[in-house]
Amino acid sequence: MLRFVVAIFLAAVGAFAADGPSSTIPPESITFNKDVLPILQKNCQGCHRPGQIAPMSFLDYQGTRPWAKAMKAAITSRKMPPWFADPNYGHFSNDRALKQSEIDTIVAWADGGAKEGDPKDAPPPAAWPADGWQIQPDYIVKGPRYDVPATGIMEWTNVVMPSGLTEDTWITSLEIKPSALQVTHHICIRFIAHTPDIKYGVPVWVDKQRDESGSELPRPKGERQQLPGVAGVAVDDRELRARSVNPGGLDGCYVPGLQAADYRVFNAAKLIPANSDIVFQLHYTAIGKPMTDEPEVGFTIAKEPPQRRFISYNTQPAVGTDSEVFRIPPNDGNWASPPAEILFNEDAQLVWMMPHMHLRGKDMTYRLEYPSGEQQIILNVPHYDFNWQLGYYTDIKVPKGSRMLVDAHFDNSPSNKFNPDPNRPVYYGDQTWEEMMAPFFGIVVDAKVDPKKVVTVKGTPGRGA
Numbered sequence: 001m002l003r004f005v006v007a008i009f010l011a012a013v014g015a016f017a018a019d020g021p022s023s024t025i026p027p028e029s030i031t032f033n034k035d036v037l038p039i040l041q042k043n044c045q046g047c048h049r050p051g052q053i054a055p056m057s058f059l060d061y062q063g064t065r066p067w068a069k070a071m072k073a074a075i076t077s078r079k080m081p082p083w084f085a086d087p088n089y090g091h092f093s094n095d096r097a098l099k100q101s102e103i104d105t106i107v108a109w110a111d112g113g114a115k116e117g118d119p120k121d122a123p124p125p126a127a128w129p130a131d132g133w134q135i136q137p138d139y140i141v142k143g144p145r146y147d148v149p150a151t152g153i154m155e156w157t158n159v160v161m162p163s164g165l166t167e168d169t170w171i172t173s174l175e176i177k178p179s180a181l182q183v184t185h186h187i188c189i190r191f192i193a194h195t196p197d198i199k200y201g202v203p204v205w206v207d208k209q210r211d212e213s214g215s216e217l218p219r220p221k222g223e224r225q226q227l228p229g230v231a232g233v234a235v236d237d238r239e240l241r242a243r244s245v246n247p248g249g250l251d252g253c254y255v256p257g258l259q260a261a262d263y264r265v266f267n268a269a270k271l272i273p274a275n276s277d278i279v280f281q282l283h284y285t286a287i288g289k290p291m292t293d294e295p296e297v298g299f300t301i302a303k304e305p306p307q308r309r310f311i312s313y314n315t316q317p318a319v320g321t322d323s324e325v326f327r328i329p330p331n332d333g334n335w336a337s338p339p340a341e342i343l344f345n346e347d348a349q350l351v352w353m354m355p356h357m358h359l360r361g362k363d364m365t366y367r368l369e370y371p372s373g374e375q376q377i378i379l380n381v382p383h384y385d386f387n388w389q390l391g392y393y394t395d396i397k398v399p400k401g402s403r404m405l406v407d408a409h410f411d412n413s414p415s416n417k418f419n420p421d422p423n424r425p426v427y428y429g430d431q432t433w434e435e436m437m438a439p440f441f442g443i444v445v446d447a448k449v450d451p452k453k454v455v456t457v458k459g460t461p462g463r464g465a
């Protein structure tokens with residue numbers, strides 16, 4: 001919350017300060033302390049500070065000064081800050097995109113010699129939580145230690161850890177913090193009901209049949225999808241879901257660029273029933289040297305039961321993902337995936353969306369169809385970039401009887417610079433060179449509503465990040 005408040009406060013200050021340069025203030029009087037730092041605090045330091053994903057810190061003048069010219073290039077090309085929502089649709093409370101006046105300020109500062117200015121003009125340092133957290137957790141659960149080798153493919157691995165929460169607990173924010181960001185492709189968690197057969201700390205995965213390029217060989221038709229198990233035995237997705245204490249699949253994820261899930265912004269909370277266990281779904285990518293990751297999960301905890309409940313969902317195409325349906329042809333630059341389809345059985349408030357695809361992901365569009373038949377695009381990401389997994393926070397009333405449809409396109413042509421091989425068909429799969437069409441979303445409902453009945457996700461709900 002602190003971060004959110006700081007952001008709003010600085011937004012006001014920033015807008016005020018940024019009006020000057022393009023009008024009255026001569027460029028040479030623009031300084032880091034007075035004009036630039038407020039913008040960095042609001043739009044950049046979330047990633048550009050120690051312990052976060054950006055390689056350099058913009059907390060102070062010394063660290064920032066050498067980057068002045070690079071900043072100018074990165075912001076005028078809109079490469080930074082990363083933000084992919086088409087401004088023609090929707091309103092997003094975490095919109096990091098710079099205003100034109102802010103771009104003008106930083107450009108003028110870089111052009112005018114990148115002066116430091118008077119320290120007395122500097123705003124107070126933004127209050128970032130310690131130890132690289134985005135939230136200030138009330139409670140921290142240690143995750144499993146994972147040794148990532150220098151090379152090789154690591155299948156998704158599940159490890160169960162105890163939550164240590166012996167009473168029903170309403171959490172108001174959730175953050176997963178890996179220690180080795182360079183190798184962490186994603187970590188997702190789900191809360192499951194404890195059963196006596198569960199073994200803590202035991203990594204479980206399934207060695208998949210893969211061809212020489214690393215792509216998973218299509219499974220014989222009709223075979224149930226085996227996923228890494230929770231209790232030392234492989235279980236399939238349905239069983240894992242049946243053990244989940246919350247509907248909607250995963251309860252939280254770390255993916256590069258994603259902000260911590262903060263339900264306080266929506267005045268809502270999420271319930272973790274007493275004695276739940278936490279399944280860590282781990283996916284690492286080797287980077288040529290061995291690394292060890294020791295992730296943690298932090299929560300803030302509600303003082304009293306909330307009025308409103310937050311629920312997150314991960315979905316996939318309604319028709320399923322088997323290789324006859326989900327097959328991106330070689331050299332196809334604009335393959336349309338079958339849509340994901342979600343029905344709202346209760347009034348709800350849609351508060352969060354996160355498009356997820358892999359290297360061939362091109363665009364994703366979320367659409368609402370109201371009971372009247374009227375349609376509205378609520379998020380359009382026209383140029384998806386796998387390197388940035390961004391969540392878009394919004395606030396849309398969705399009446400009971402509405403439908404949400406999500407469409408996506410994939411680029412399996414050579415003009416997609418991330419495409420590892422345009423000459424092969426691409427199927428649904430866990431690895432980045434396979435594909436996913438996985439629109440995540442989050443809703444808030446009255447805490448009295450049965451969470452399991454709020455929405456119907458058509459087809460099989462999604463596998464995750």
Ligand code: HEC
Nearest residue numbers: 043044046047053054055067070071074080081082096257
């Ligand atoms: C969501 C996290 C995030 C935010 C917010 C963010 N950055 Fe970055 N930035 C990164 C990461 C990660 C890199 C390194 C990888 C890359 O260049 O894509 C980077 C790289 C850069 C670079 C080097 C670019 C290059 O071409 O080498 C500059 C300059 C930069 N950022 C400036 C900014 C500025 C200025 C802001 C705010 C207006 C900002 N960034 C906001 C994550 C972020």
